Amino acid sequence: MKSLxxxxxxxxxxxxxxxxxxxxxxxxxxxxxxxxxxxxxxAMHITASVFINDNxxxxxQDYEEWLEELxxxxxxxxxxxxxxTGEDNADAHHKRQIMGREVIVAITxxxxxxxxxxxxxxxxxxxGRKKRVLVKIIGx
Amino acid sequence: MKSLxxxxxxxxxxxxxxxxxxxxxxxxxxxxxxxxxxxxxxAMHITASVFINDNxxxxxQDYEEWLEELxxxxxxxxxxxxxxTGEDNADAHHKRQIMGREVIVAITxxxxxxxxxxxxxxxxxxxGRKKRVLVKIIGx
Amino acid sequence: MKSLxxxxxxxxxxxxxxxxxxxxxxxxxxxxxxxxxxxxxxAMHITASVFINDNxxxxxQDYEEWLEELxxxxxxxxxxxxxxTGEDNADAHHKRQIMGREVIVAITxxxxxxxxxxxxxxxxxxxGRKKRVLVKIIGx
Numbered sequence: 001m002k003s004l005x006x007x008x009x010x011x012x013x014x015x016x017x018x019x020x021x022x023x024x025x026x027x028x029x030x031x032x033x034x035x036x037x038x039x040x041x042x043a044m045h046i047t048a049s050v051f052i053n054d055n056x057x058x059x060x061q062d063y064e065e066w067l068e069e070l071x072x073x074x075x076x077x078x079x080x081x082x083x084x085t086g087e088d089n090a091d092a093h094h095k096r097q098i099m100g101r102e103v104i105v106a107i108t109x110x111x112x113x114x115x116x117x118x119x120x121x122x123x124x125x126x127x128g129r130k131k132r133v134l135v136k137i138i139g140x
Numbered sequence: 141m142k143s144l145x146x147x148x149x150x151x152x153x154x155x156x157x158x159x160x161x162x163x164x165x166x167x168x169x170x171x172x173x174x175x176x177x178x179x180x181x182x183a184m185h186i187t188a189s190v191f192i193n194d195n196x197x198x199x200x201q202d203y204e205e206w207l208e209e210l211x212x213x214x215x216x217x218x219x220x221x222x223x224x225t226g227e228d229n230a231d232a233h234h235k236r237q238i239m240g241r242e243v244i245v246a247i248t249x250x251x252x253x254x255x256x257x258x259x260x261x262x263x264x265x266x267x268g269r270k271k272r273v274l275v276k277i278i279g280x
Numbered sequence: 281m282k283s284l285x286x287x288x289x290x291x292x293x294x295x296x297x298x299x300x301x302x303x304x305x306x307x308x309x310x311x312x313x314x315x316x317x318x319x320x321x322x323a324m325h326i327t328a329s330v331f332i333n334d335n336x337x338x339x340x341q342d343y344e345e346w347l348e349e350l351x352x353x354x355x356x357x358x359x360x361x362x363x364x365t366g367e368d369n370a371d372a373h374h375k376r377q378i379m380g381r382e383v384i385v386a387i388t389x390x391x392x393x394x395x396x397x398x399x400x401x402x403x404x405x406x407x408g409r410k411k412r413v414l415v416k417i418i419g420x
Contacts, residue, residue: 001281001317001419003316003420005316005386037143038318040318040386042385046332046333046398056225058221058222059220061221063234070350080338081339082338082342085336090342093333094346097333097378100241101380102383115183115186115272117185118185136318136386138419178416178418193373193376193377198364199362202362210350240377244320244322253416254324255326255411258326
């Protein structure tokens with residue numbers, strides 16, 4: 001069994017942003033030499049997501065508004081008990097559950113085995129500090 | 141390491157539907173000869189989901205209504221910026237995030253290792269065209 | 281390829297609870313002898329989740345209230361068709377979709393490869409009976 005392990009460092013200056021990590025993951029699959037296997041791509045932080053969807057800026061703006069409706073930012077200690085700890089990011093812990101922690105992508109013939117519009121993104125919900133995404137590839 | 145890779149083609153005439161793919165996945169596990177490993181089952185399109193839940197039609201109808209509340213269908217360009225591109229399926233990209241892109245199921249003793257009520261489904265949110273589900277099995 | 285398969289039995293007396301299974305999963309990774317691979321941790325029941333987030337009781341209370349807003353408990357047959365079958369747990373099938381069925385965690389150097397605050401939990405949405413979590417570890 002071959003494997004490759006790589007942490008990608010992210011530094012998002014704004015509080016929230018959707019960032020393509022697709023090309024970096026493709027490159028790591030090539031480096032791994034794995035022809036047939038699985039790639040795990042996961043946020044290593046609990047106020048961020050890795051997800052697969054459309055590379056279309058209008059949709060990304062729609063996600064921003066939708067997640068804000070489902071789990072509004074509110075730094076006060078009234079809405080979220082988590083924010084009584086001195087944190088202001090309870091909403092980020094909620095948004096991340098909707099968008100997910102990780103994706104698993106098949107590798108076939110040495111490449112990511114994806115549909116035509118599948119694109120891998122990192123979603124930052126509480127930026128302004130360094131965070132990591134883990135890429136773990138296993139296979140033959 | 142053994143592996144099996146198979147794309148299942150789906151063609152849902154209606155806009156939305158929940159379709160069992162459980163039997164097909166079971167059959168592919170048998171074909172793979174894998175006794176101990178993992179099966180990845182994922183939608184290859186970004187307006188569809190693969191999920192595991194109850195094979196009960198009332199619950200499926202409940203999901204339909206619930207997802208429509210959380211992310212209503214609205215082809216106009218007002219609610220969703222994505223629909224300014226000429227698409228009308230922004231709601232489908234949202235619903236798919238709630239229900240998920242993929243499931244990973246363990247294989248033990250040559251069979252899917254599932255609880256008594258776990259059943260694998262494809263969820264189409266923007267039908268009327270051909271789409272694919274990927275099954276990737278790896279193990280010994 | 282090495283592997284380890286273990287079902288963890290859960291018995292939550294209350295209807296809902298968030299329970300750490302982090303230490304048990306760490307122990308199973310040690311037992312497996314796997315240095316480099318993947319760990320799948322999934323609920324074997326369709327009214328429960330396995331998820332990774334913060335080990336902070338205020339946040340867990342926030343999740344309780346948030347999920348109750350998104351998918352309220354209602355045993356009557358009016359809101360949820362599923363509850364016309366004699367069940368009262370349709371809400372639990374919905375909540376589990378938000379929080380997810382499973383997590384996949386990389387194993388590197390014989391240990392779970394996690395960020396500093398990542399903690400593995402079981403989330404029971406319909407307790408009062410015995411349920412299982414599956415841990416499946418594969419790798420070298």
